[in-house]
Amino acid sequence: MAHAYTPGLRVARQTEVKKERRLPLKGEVLVKVGDKVKAETIVARTELPGNVQTINVANKLSILPEDVERHMLVKVGDWVEEGQVIAESRSFFGLFKSRCTMPVSGTIESISNITGQVIVREKAIPVEVDAYVDGEVVELYENEGIMVRTIATFVQGIFGIGGESIGVLDVVAENPEEILQPDALTPEHKGKIILGGSLVTIEALRRAQEVGAKGIIAGGIGDADLRTILGYDLGVAITGSEDIGLTVVVTEGFGKMTMAKRTFDLLSSRQGMKTSISGATQIRAGVIRPEVVIPLDSSRLESDGEIEDAPSTGLTIGRHVRVIREPYFGRIGKVAALPPELQKLETEAMVRVLEVEFEDGSRATIPRANVELIEE
Amino acid sequence: MNKDPKEIQTIIATDCGSTTTKAILIERKGDEYRLIVRGEAPTTVEAPFEDVTRGVLNAVAEVEDLTGRKFIQNDRIIHPRQDGVGTDLYVSTSSAGGGLQMMVAGVVKEMTAESAQRAALGAGAIVMDVIASNDQRQPHERIQRIRSLRPDMILLSGGVDGGTTTHVAELAELIAAADPRPRLGMAYSLPVIYAGNVDAREIVKERLGSKTSLTITENLRPVLERENLQPARLEIQKLFLEHVMMHAPGYKKLMEWTPVPIMPTPAAVGSIMQLIAKEEGINVVGVDIGGATTDVFSVFGEVFNRTVSANLGMSYSISNVLAEAGVENILRWVPFDVEVGDLRNRIKNKMIRPTTIPQTLEELMIEQAIAREALRLAFEQHKLLAVGLKGVQQERTISDTFEQTESGATLVNMMELDILVGSGGVLSHAPRRVQAAFMLIDGFHPEGITQLAVDSIFMMPQLGVLAQVHPKAALEVFHKDCLIRLGTCIAPVGTAKDGDDCLEIALEMPDGSKQTRSVKFGEMLLIPLDVNEKAKATIHPTRRFDVGAGRGKTIHVELTGGVAGIIVDCRGRPLNLPQDKDERVRKLRAWNKALDVYPGE
Numbered sequence: 001m002a003h004a005y006t007p008g009l010r011v012a013r014q015t016e017v018k019k020e021r022r023l024p025l026k027g028e029v030l031v032k033v034g035d036k037v038k039a040e041t042i043v044a045r046t047e048l049p050g051n052v053q054t055i056n057v058a059n060k061l062s063i064l065p066e067d068v069e070r071h072m073l074v075k076v077g078d079w080v081e082e083g084q085v086i087a088e089s090r091s092f093f094g095l096f097k098s099r100c101t102m103p104v105s106g107t108i109e110s111i112s113n114i115t116g117q118v119i120v121r122e123k124a125i126p127v128e129v130d131a132y133v134d135g136e137v138v139e140l141y142e143n144e145g146i147m148v149r150t151i152a153t154f155v156q157g158i159f160g161i162g163g164e165s166i167g168v169l170d171v172v173a174e175n176p177e178e179i180l181q182p183d184a185l186t187p188e189h190k191g192k193i194i195l196g197g198s199l200v201t202i203e204a205l206r207r208a209q210e211v212g213a214k215g216i217i218a219g220g221i222g223d224a225d226l227r228t229i230l231g232y233d234l235g236v237a238i239t240g241s242e243d244i245g246l247t248v249v250v251t252e253g254f255g256k257m258t259m260a261k262r263t264f265d266l267l268s269s270r271q272g273m274k275t276s277i278s279g280a281t282q283i284r285a286g287v288i289r290p291e292v293v294i295p296l297d298s299s300r301l302e303s304d305g306e307i308e309d310a311p312s313t314g315l316t317i318g319r320h321v322r323v324i325r326e327p328y329f330g331r332i333g334k335v336a337a338l339p340p341e342l343q344k345l346e347t348e349a350m351v352r353v354l355e356v357e358f359e360d361g362s363r364a365t366i367p368r369a370n371v372e373l374i375e376e
Numbered sequence: 377m378n379k380d381p382k383e384i385q386t387i388i389a390t391d392c393g394s395t396t397t398k399a400i401l402i403e404r405k406g407d408e409y410r411l412i413v414r415g416e417a418p419t420t421v422e423a424p425f426e427d428v429t430r431g432v433l434n435a436v437a438e439v440e441d442l443t444g445r446k447f448i449q450n451d452r453i454i455h456p457r458q459d460g461v462g463t464d465l466y467v468s469t470s471s472a473g474g475g476l477q478m479m480v481a482g483v484v485k486e487m488t489a490e491s492a493q494r495a496a497l498g499a500g501a502i503v504m505d506v507i508a509s510n511d512q513r514q515p516h517e518r519i520q521r522i523r524s525l526r527p528d529m530i531l532l533s534g535g536v537d538g539g540t541t542t543h544v545a546e547l548a549e550l551i552a553a554a555d556p557r558p559r560l561g562m563a564y565s566l567p568v569i570y571a572g573n574v575d576a577r578e579i580v581k582e583r584l585g586s587k588t589s590l591t592i593t594e595n596l597r598p599v600l601e602r603e604n605l606q607p608a609r610l611e612i613q614k615l616f617l618e619h620v621m622m623h624a625p626g627y628k629k630l631m632e633w634t635p636v637p638i639m640p641t642p643a644a645v646g647s648i649m650q651l652i653a654k655e656e657g658i659n660v661v662g663v664d665i666g667g668a669t670t671d672v673f674s675v676f677g678e679v680f681n682r683t684v685s686a687n688l689g690m691s692y693s694i695s696n697v698l699a700e701a702g703v704e705n706i707l708r709w710v711p712f713d714v715e716v717g718d719l720r721n722r723i724k725n726k727m728i729r730p731t732t733i734p735q736t737l738e739e740l741m742i743e744q745a746i747a748r749e750a751l752r753l754a755f756e757q758h759k760l761l762a763v764g765l766k767g768v769q770q771e772r773t774i775s776d777t778f779e780q781t782e783s784g785a786t787l788v789n790m791m792e793l794d795i796l797v798g799s800g801g802v803l804s805h806a807p808r809r810v811q812a813a814f815m816l817i818d819g820f821h822p823e824g825i826t827q828l829a830v831d832s833i834f835m836m837p838q839l840g841v842l843a844q845v846h847p848k849a850a851l852e853v854f855h856k857d858c859l860i861r862l863g864t865c866i867a868p869v870g871t872a873k874d875g876d877d878c879l880e881i882a883l884e885m886p887d888g889s890k891q892t893r894s895v896k897f898g899e900m901l902l903i904p905l906d907v908n909e910k911a912k913a914t915i916h917p918t919r920r921f922d923v924g925a926g927r928g929k930t931i932h933v934e935l936t937g938g939v940a941g942i943i944v945d946c947r948g949r950p951l952n953l954p955q956d957k958d959e960r961v962r963k964l965r966a967w968n969k970a971l972d973v974y975p976g977e
Contacts, residue, residue, distance in 0.1 A: 025557075049555060051516060051519075051520065052515075052516055052519045052520075052553045052554065053515075053516050054515035054516065054519075054549075054550075054553075065542070109553060110549065110552070110553070112545065112546075112549055114541065114542060114545040114579060115542055115545050115546040115549060117515075117546065117549060119549060119553045121553075158728050158729070159724075159728045222717065222721065223717070223720035223721050223723070223724045224717055224720060226724075232699075233695070233698070233699035234695060234699075234724075235687055235693065235695050235696025235699045235700070236668075236687055236692060236693050236695065236696055236727075237692065237695070237727050237728055253721075253724075253725045253728060253729070254720075254721040254722075254724040254725050254728070255718075255721040255725070281728075283692055283727065283728060283730060324725070324729045324732055325725070325726075325729070325732040325733070325734075325735060325739070326722065326735065326736060326738075326739055327735065327736055329725070345735055346735065346736050346737050346975075347734055347735070347736070347737055347739075347740040347807050348807035348808065348975055349733065349734075349740075349805070349807045351733065366735065367732075367733050367735055369731050369732055369733045370732045370733065370735060372729070
C-alpha cells in the first residue's frame with residue numbers, strides 16, 4: 001500500500017483552524033456569517049424530544065386493555081402534571097375506586113387498547129452548541145449549525161478523555177521530561193488548562209479534579225491510572241463523553257512519555273492564553289484526535305499573515321519521526337535512509353523499513369509502520 | 377447477469393472493507409478458474425474522498441499495474457469485456473462505514489429474540505443490542521437504548537403464528553415511542569422489518585407504519601420447533617442495499633457497476649462456507665480476526681451460524697481483549713516474564729497506534745498471546761449462540777434417558793469438526809505458518825482429527841458473492857488459491873498425569889516409508905507432511921483418551937499435510953495450563969520448541 005507509515009499528528013505554530021459546530025437534530029442557528037464569536041457563545045440551539053415513560057394502566061386498575069381508553073381522564077396530546085390522576089375505575093357499584101396517577105409530568109403520547117399501556121413523553125431537553133473557539137462564523141448550515149474559523153496554534157494529541165473545555169493555559173512543568181506532581185497544582189489552577197511534562201499520575205489527576213482545573217495536557221498517562229480515574233477498563237478508543245470533571249489530552253502515548261520538545265516549547269510559549277481543548281478520540285474509521293486550539297489575536301499574529309499549510313504526508317530523508325513501538329518507543333530522530341527492499345526483522349517478518357538517526361547520533365533500523373511523522 | 381456463465385473468461389471481484397479495498401482478478405485457464413493477481417488500496421468512504429468507488433478504482437488500478445492490462449476507462453470498470461479489454465463480470469462486497477449495524481427485538485429473549493439475533497448475524501449485521509420483553513429492563517430504559525444507539529435497521533420479531541399479540545404490540549409501541557433516527561443521514565426514516573406473529577401484522581403497521589419505513593416479511597419463528605430465518609435475512613440484505621448503502625458515499629455508483637447485488641462482507645463469507653460444507657459434506661468453522669472485530673462462522677450438519685464479536689480485535693479493540701479476558705489469561709500464553717503494568721501500557725499503545733507491527737520477538741509473542749485470547753472469547757460467544765432451538769419439547773426415547781440433552785445445547789461439536797479456517801492479519805501474516813496453526817489450536821481447542829488452514833489474503837468475501845452467480849469459478853478458486861493448508865491437528869480428548877502414555881501413531885508416508893511415534897501426555901509433536909501430501913495413519917489412544925471413536929479405540933485415517941505439517945497435541949482436552957508461573961513458562965517453551973514455533977528456541 002502506498003502509505004505504510006502512520007501519518008503524523010499536527011503541531012502547528014500558526015494555522016487556520018475551522019470547526020463545524022452542528023446540532024444533533026435540526027434546530028435554530030443563533031449567529032450569522034461574519035459574526036465574531038467567543039468560544040463560549042451559544043451558536044445554535046434545539047430541543048431533543050423528552051424521555052419516554054410507560055404506565056401500564058390496565059394492570060394498575062386491574063382492567064382489560066381494551067377498557068383502558070374508557071377509563072382515561074385525559075386524552076392523547078394532553079399535558080399532565082406529576083401526581084395528577086389520569087385514569088380511574090370504579091367497582092362494586094361504584095363504592096371502590098382505583099386510580100392511576102402520573103409518575104412524571106409530560107404529554108400523553110399514546111393509549112394502547114392492546115397492551116393497556118399509556119406512553120408519556122417528558123419535557124423536551126434543550127441542547128445548546130457553543131462556538132468552542134474564539135473566531136469568526138464563515139459558513140452557516142441552515143437549522144443545523146455553523147463553521148467557525150480562527151487562526152490558532154494547533155496541536156493534536158494521540159489520546160484523550162473528556163469532552164471540550166475552555167480555559168487559560170498554565171505551564172506547570174518546567175521541561176518535557178518532568179512528571180506532573182500533585183503538589184504543583186493549587187487552587188489558583190481552578191478553571192485553567194495545565195501543561196504537564198512526561199506523565200500525569202492518578203494523584204495529579206485527583207488533585208486537578210479537587211482544585212477544579214479544566215484540563216491537563218501531558219506526554220503520557222499510565223493505563224492503570226486511566227482505569228482508576230474512569231472506574232473501568234477502556235476497551236475501545238472511542239472517548240469524549242467521560243464525565244470526570246476535566247479533559248485530558250495525551251500527546252505521546254501510554255506510560256511515562258517525554259513530550260516532544262517541539263510540542264512542549266510551542267505550548268509553553270502560549271502561557272496565559274485562552275485555550276480550547278477536546279479529549280474526544282476515535283481511532284477507527286473517521287479518525288478523531290484530541291486537540292489543543294489556542295486562537296491567536298491580532299497582536300500575536302506573525303508577520304505577513306503567514307499561515308502554515310496543511311501537513312505534507314511524505315516520508316523523506318531528513319524528516320523528523322517519532323518511533324511508536326518497542327523497542328525504541330517514544331524516541332525521536334531523523335530519517336537517515338529509506339531502503340526500498342524488504343528486510344527481515346527479528347520476528348522473521350519481511351517488511352519495509354527505514355533507518356533513523358536519533359538525537360544522540362545513534363542509528364536504528366525500524367519498520368516503516370512503526371514510525372510517525374512529526375508534522376512541522 | 378447477462379452473460380452465460382460458461383462464456384465468462386475474466387472476473388474482477390472487490391471487497392470494500394472498513395480500511396482497505398481489495399480487488400482480485402480471476403481468469404479461466406483451460407477448463408478451470410484461477411486467481412491471477414490481487415490489488416489493494418485504502419477504502420475511500422470517509423473524508424476527504426467520500427466516494428467508495430475511488431478506492432475500488434485504485435485497487436483495480438493495482439491489478440492493472442500487475443498484469444499490464446486495462447480494466448478502467450473514464451473512471452469506470454470496463455464491463456463487459458471487449459477486444460480483450462475489461463472484465464466479463466464484476467462483483468463486490470462491502471463492510472465499509474462500520475458495516476451494517478442493527479438492533480433486534482423479540483418477545484422472549486431465549487426464543488424469538490435469539491432467533492432474530494441469529495437472522496441478523498447471518499445476514500451480515502453487527503447486533504448492537506437485543507431488546508426482549510423479558511430482558512429485565514424497564515420500558516423507558518429500552519426506549520433510551522433504542523434512541524441512543526441509532527442503528528441502521530431494526531428487526532422486530534415475536535410470537536409464534538396465532539399466538540399472543542400483546543407483547544409484540546408492546547415492543548412496537550416502544551420502538552414508536554423512541555422515534556429512532558438512523559445512523560446515516562438525518563432525513564430518511566429508519567427501516568424496520570417485522571418478522572413475527574402474522575396476527576400482529578396489522579397492529580405493527582398501525583404503530584410503526586407512519587413513523588418508520590416498515591417492511592413485513594414471514595415470521596422467523598412460525599412455530600416453536602422451527603426457525604425460518606431466510607426470508608428475514610434476505611429482507612435485511614435488500615434493505616441494506618436500498619437504504620443503508622444508498623446513503624453511504626459513492627455506493628449508488630458502485631451498485632450500477634455490478635449486475636449482482638453488493639453483499640455485506642460477512643454474509644458473503646457465510647455463503648461460501650455453506651457452499652463448501654454442502655459440496656463436501658463436512659463441518660466447518662471459520663474465523664476472521666480483524667483489527668476491530670472478530671467474526672466466527674460455523675456449519676455443523678448443514679446448519680449455518682455466524683457471530684460477530686464487535687469489540688474483540690487485534691488493534692482498535694485490542695484493549696477490549698485485555699478487559700474481557702483479564703491480564704492473567706493473556707499472560708498464561710506468554711513464555712517469559714513480563715510486568716503487568718508494562719503489558720497494559722503496550723496494549724493501550726497498540727490501540728492508539730493500530731497500524732504498528734511487532735519488531736522484536738517478545739512483542740510478537742505478546743501479540744500472539746493476545747490473539748489466542750481474542751479467538752477463545754469470540755469462539756465462546758459463538759458457541760453460546762450457535763445452539764439448537766430453546767423452549768422446544770424434545771421427544772425422548774428410552775436410550776435418551778441416560779444421555780439427556782437439554783434443548784438449546786450448542787451445535788458446535790469439536791470432535792465432529794473437519795476443518796478450521798482462520799484469516800485476518802495476525803493469522804495470515806504470522807511470520808511462520810506454524811504460529812498460525814498453534815494460535816488456532818490454542819484458541820479453539822480442536823478435538824480428534826481436524827484440518828487447519830488460513831485464508832491467506834481473505835478472499836472468501838469475494839468468492840462468496842461470486843458464488844451467487846458463478847459457483848463453479850468460486851469453488852475452483854477456493855480450493856486451488858484461497859486456502860493455505862497448514863496441516864492436521866490430532867488432539868486426543870481426556871486428561872492424565874504428565875508423562876503418562878497418551879497415544880501411539882503409526883504412519884505410512886507418501887513415499888511409502890513407515891514410522892511409529894509414541895506421545896506422552898503433556899507433549900506436542902510435529903511430523904512434517906507437505907502441502908498436497910497425504911499419509912495413512914493408525915492412531916491408538918490409551919484407554920483414557922479418545923480421538924474420535926471412543927476412549928481407547930483405534931482409528932484409521934488419512935491425514936492431510938500442509939505448510940506446518942501434522943501436529944500431535946497431547947496436552948489433553950480440556951486443555952489446562954499449569955498454574956505455577958515457572959512451570960507454565962517451562963512448558964510453553966517446550967511446546968514452542970517441539971513445533972519449532974519461534975526462531976532461536
